[in-house]
Each structure stands twice: as structure tokens, then as C-alpha cells.
Amino acid sequence: MRIASWNVNSVRQRIEQLLAYLRAVSPDVLCLQEIKCEDAAFPRAEVEDAGYNVATHGQKTFNGVAILSKRPIEVVRGLPKFEHDPQARYIEAVAPDDAGVVRIASIYLPNGNPPSSEKYAYKLAFMDCLAAHAASLLRQEEAVVLAGDYNVIPAAGDVYDPQAWAGDALFLPETRARFQTLLNLGYADALRAVSDAPGLYTFWDYQAGAWPKNHGLRIDHLLVSPQAADRLKSVAIDKELRAAGRASDHAPIRLDLA
């Protein structure tokens, strides 16, 4: 089973790249973040014509997440116990596969900058609530993949200039500690299960020539429960999508389960 995650930075701006990705990589499930539109404005017909069921949790202008699946899915919208959140940042689905079912979340964690603001407190509160929900999912002993744009740089090897990012909401100790809490629960960072190489980035800013200079960040992650980790075959970052014209500033990340 192939599961991918991509922050598209506006699904309406990226529809041609999205359809090409579905054709080329053929994920069984694709998690999207930053669709930046209400549910009714999602290019549903084009994606359905490509062979996918579509579940969206969108809002006007900002944020918004979606899950596309070849096979029918059961869907929950919003992070449980965080339902009052006006920002659309979480959608979860149960997808059937040949080995049973896999529970998959598409997560768009808050950026949190500047750290002195309410935006950072919101980020930390979201992460605390996510950890509580992630813990409850583990108790069901299912294969779980928590996919998305975490807006977390886990370690110094995941950013081109760690010193320059030391005070950023993506890299502060309080942020990294909460990401580590998810791992301590029993989830594995799928990419780190297959490689300890530095410089495996998923994001390059549009500004200041970040892409040609390879000034990247690893902030999009696939966290897998033990039952999913046992089935992990491979992980890849599709960075060629960042090089294409009219690219998102994020590249997709994906894994294959046996």
C-alpha cells in the first residue's frame, strides 16, 4: 500500500501537477495540506475522474486538508477534542487494504511564528492535543500513518543552517520536544527508519533562491505506529516536483507498506 503526503499550497493552483502526480506515482492514498479553499471549491470532479474518492476539510482562503483514496474511506473531520478550532487542519480516514485496514491522518500543524505570539501558544496546544489523540489511536493496535506538514524541524540535520533557525517556531526546543513526545509514544519517523542521512528536505522557500541553493527544511513527516512500521518497505521524497514550473514550496513524501 502506497501512502503519500503533500502540502500543495493551493489545490486550485496545483491541479495539473496533482493529476500528473496521481498518474505517475499512483498512491493508494494521498494526504493534502493547504488546499486553501472551501469544500465546494475543491476540484473534485477532476480528481474523481482520475480514479480517487475525495474527502475534504476546507475553509475559505487559508489552511484546509484532504484525503484522496482509490478505495472508499470512512472519514472524521477535525482533530478530536479540538473541535472548537476554526482552522481546518486535520482530517482522518480508515482505508481498507489487502492486509486489513490502515488509519491515515492528513495534518497541517500551525507554523507558530513569531514565537512570542498567540500563534505559538496555539501551535503548542495543537501539538499537545495531537499527542493525546495519537496515544489513543495506539491503544487500538492498528496500522496508523500520521501524515502531513508538521512545521517541525526535528534535528539539526534537517535544516540547511541550524544556527539561523535556532529561534524559529519550527525549531525551538519546545517544538522539538513535542515532536519527540509523539515518537516516545511509540510512533516511528518513517524517513528516519530507513535513512539517517542529513539534508533530506521536503520544503524550500520561494524566496532568496532557496531551491537552487538547496536551502531546505525537513518539515513534512510520516509517523507510523508499530503495526505500520512492521510493514514499512520504503520511503521517498519526490523532490523533482519542487523543480517543476509553478511548483508548491513543498515536495511530496511517501511510503510503501507491505
Added chain:
DNA sequence: ATGACTTGCGCGGCAAGA
């Protein structure tokens, strides 16, 4: 270096992202 980005909204230029 008088520069150096991309969205949504909505029609001018700001807010937000990371």
C-alpha cells in the same frame, strides 16, 4: 543591487506562510 516569492481576495495592496 534601485533586487531578491507565492498565495487569496478582489481590483489595491495587505496578510500569511516558513
